[in-house]
Amino acid sequence: MNGFDDLLAANRQFASTFNLGGFDGVAKAGVGLVTCMDSRIDPLRMLGLFHGDAKMFRNPGGRVTEAALEALVLSVHMLNVDRILVMPHTKCAMASRSEAEMHEILNEKTGQDTTWQPIHVIKDQVAALRQDVMKVRSHPLIPHSVSVGGFLYDVDTGLLEQHA
Numbered sequence: 001m002n003g004f005d006d007l008l009a010a011n012r013q014f015a016s017t018f019n020l021g022g023f024d025g026v027a028k029a030g031v032g033l034v035t036c037m038d039s040r041i042d043p044l045r046m047l048g049l050f051h052g053d054a055k056m057f058r059n060p061g062g063r064v065t066e067a068a069l070e071a072l073v074l075s076v077h078m079l080n081v082d083r084i085l086v087m088p089h090t091k092c093a094m095a096s097r098s099e100a101e102m103h104e105i106l107n108e109k110t111g112q113d114t115t116w117q118p119i120h121v122i123k124d125q126v127a128a129l130r131q132d133v134m135k136v137r138s139h140p141l142i143p144h145s146v147s148v149g150g151f152l153y154d155v156d157t158g159l160l161e162q163h164a
């Protein structure tokens with residue numbers, strides 16, 4: 001297997017001073033987070049959190065999908081989560097192009113018809129965020145005692161702005 005050597009070397013370095021073994025898997029700070037897979041997002045550090053503090057679910061756009069809801073239900077009932085942040089971000093590729101434009105790029109890159117692969121682009125990020133927060137708040141298995149907020153992360157300033 002090629003292409004992983006640097007990562008495995010870094011992992012051995014990491015493990016050489018690793019002292020977090022035996023820790024359970026609950027979210028110590030009670031935080032559940034749904035955010036984008038974007039590499040500009042450093043979820044723990046941006047919220048002042050540390051190893052073990054949060055349950056995180058990431059996908060393109062930071063959307064509350066069926067899989068995200070599954071993760072949140074488990075997080076609330078089995079993993080100590082009592083506050084949930086839904087957190088898309090500015091300059092997100094998923095909110096920058098239409099699905100047709102995304103498929104055009106993929107068709108070009110792959111040399112094949114990619115329209116069978118759904119690409120869930122976002123037309124209006126704030127509207128989508130409010131809908132996503134409602135999906136969590138109104139989920140029958142997520143109790144009202146859980147705080148749910150929708151925040152847009154600005155990748156240029158590092159600040160969060162609450163929209164829901």
Ligand SMILES: [Zn+2]
Nearest residue numbers: 036038061092
């Ligand atoms: Zn994104």
